[in-house]
Amino acid sequence: MTRWMDEEAGPVVRPYALIGGRTRSSGDALDLVAMVTATGGAASGGFVPGPEQERILTLVTTATSVADVASELDLPLGVVRVLLGDLQDHGLISIGRASASERILKEVINGLRAL
Amino acid sequence: MDFEPSDEPVALKILIAGGFGVGKTTLVGAISEIRPLRTEEVLSDRGIGIDDTDGVEGKTTTTVAMDFGRITIREGLVVYLFGTPGQERFWFMWDELSYGALGAVVLADTRRLTDCFPSIDYFEQRGTPFIVAVNCFDDADQYDIEEVRSALDLDPDVPVLMCDVRRRASAKTVLITLVEHSLRVLTASQA
Numbered sequence: 376m377t378r379w380m381d382e383e384a385g386p387v388v389r390p391y392a393l394i395g396g397r398t399r400s401s402g403d404a405l406d407l408v409a410m411v412t413a414t415g416g417a418a419s420g421g422f423v424p425g426p427e428q429e430r431i432l433t434l435v436t437t438a439t440s441v442a443d444v445a446s447e448l449d450l451p452l453g454v455v456r457v458l459l460g461d462l463q464d465h466g467l468i469s470i471g472r473a474s475a476s477e478r479i480l481k482e483v484i485n486g487l488r489a490l
Numbered sequence: 491m492d493f494e495p496s497d498e499p500v501a502l503k504i505l506i507a508g509g510f511g512v513g514k515t516t517l518v519g520a521i522s523e524i525r526p527l528r529t530e531e532v533l534s535d536r537g538i539g540i541d542d543t544d545g546v547e548g549k550t551t552t553t554v555a556m557d558f559g560r561i562t563i564r565e566g567l568v569v570y571l572f573g574t575p576g577q578e579r580f581w582f583m584w585d586e587l588s589y590g591a592l593g594a595v596v597l598a599d600t601r602r603l604t605d606c607f608p609s610i611d612y613f614e615q616r617g618t619p620f621i622v623a624v625n626c627f628d629d630a631d632q633y634d635i636e637e638v639r640s641a642l643d644l645d646p647d648v649p650v651l652m653c654d655v656r657r658r659a660s661a662k663t664v665l666i667t668l669v670e671h672s673l674r675v676l677t678a679s680q681a
Contacts, residue, residue: 406590407558408501408570438499442558442570445527452529473500475592477680479567480673483502486563487666490521490658 393427393450394457402460407442407452409472411435411459422465428458435468499566504668505587507574507613508597509605513625514573515557517597517655521662522559522571529554529583569665574609584612593619593672595664597655601630603641610642619675621649623664647674 413435418424424432427448434447445455462468506514518524559571572587574594588594594613598606606622613620624638633641635650644650649671653660 406503407572407587408503408590410499410501412499438566440501440568440570442527443525443560445529446525446558449526450528452527471498472590473498474590475500475502475672475676477673477676479500479502480592480669480676482567483563483569484666484669484673486567487561487569487662487669490561490662 393425394454397457401464402456402458405441405456405459405470406472408440409470410438410440411444412438412469412471414467414469416466418465418467420465422461422467424462424467425458428462428467431455431458431462432467438471499568501568501570503570503572503587503591504665505572505574505591505594505618506597507594507606507609507620509599509602509609512597512599512602512605513655514597517595517623517625517661517664518557518559518571518573520655520658520660521665522561522569524557524559527556527558529556588613588616588618591618593621593668593675595668596620596622598622598624598638598642599627599630600624600633600638601627603638606642610644614645619668619672621651621664621668621671623651623653623655623667625655626652 411431413432415436427450430448431444434444439447441452441455441459444459445452448455450458459468459470463470506517508514556575557573561569561571563569574584574587594609596606596609596613610620610622622638622642622644624633624635626632635652639648639650642650649667651664651667653664655661655664
């Protein structure tokens, strides 16, 4: 499914219609840089992902941050959090937030120097 | 796929703060790939009663656009740069942006030094490691680092440096100074 977009007119489907008018979900607290990865498993509870959720699942076959998912789909962050919350609740994605260790920070310093 | 815990993908968040027009976007653009992000702003009182929110009482936000920067250090290790909104009406976003942040760069302009006071107060209170980078505008009087430090009443361990955010090498030095500072803070907290 391609985007439901018309560049002139804007989105045909209002963002909040994509998520059934909800603004709350288990995805609320997702940090901008939490990493999202598809589990590759089957959906629990007979859940069928919507078109945007299918796009997310394709995108996150390799770990992708919440900010990058929202940027890539060109959807508002709040909408993306709800979509991700559903996918997480039904076991289709896992969300990780690795914290910075001394080793990682040293790697970042060296990486920045090499830029 | 089996990964050692150390190979888990890591994304780090750095904040770029400072007053309006101080060069936050220029700094992010000088060193990283810019990506667009749409986010939400709480609707002002003015919108309530005009915008029809019947049946969608939960919808109290409207969309605003912001950019962020991305620097890929290696596969599975990415640094994100988020500019904190300069205008007061976007203060609500600061808590979200600063949650779990590695640290912050407070950009200062010596012609309007007071503009960065709110950022410094905020990061001091939250305990977020930060540095002050003085963006040297061509027409600004030049001050030395100790003058700026004393004018801002900074703790002696907060790094202060001069920079030109239009130059990539200078932007690099700013970020390296911040990450080195964050590393010192982290090491000290574990000691």
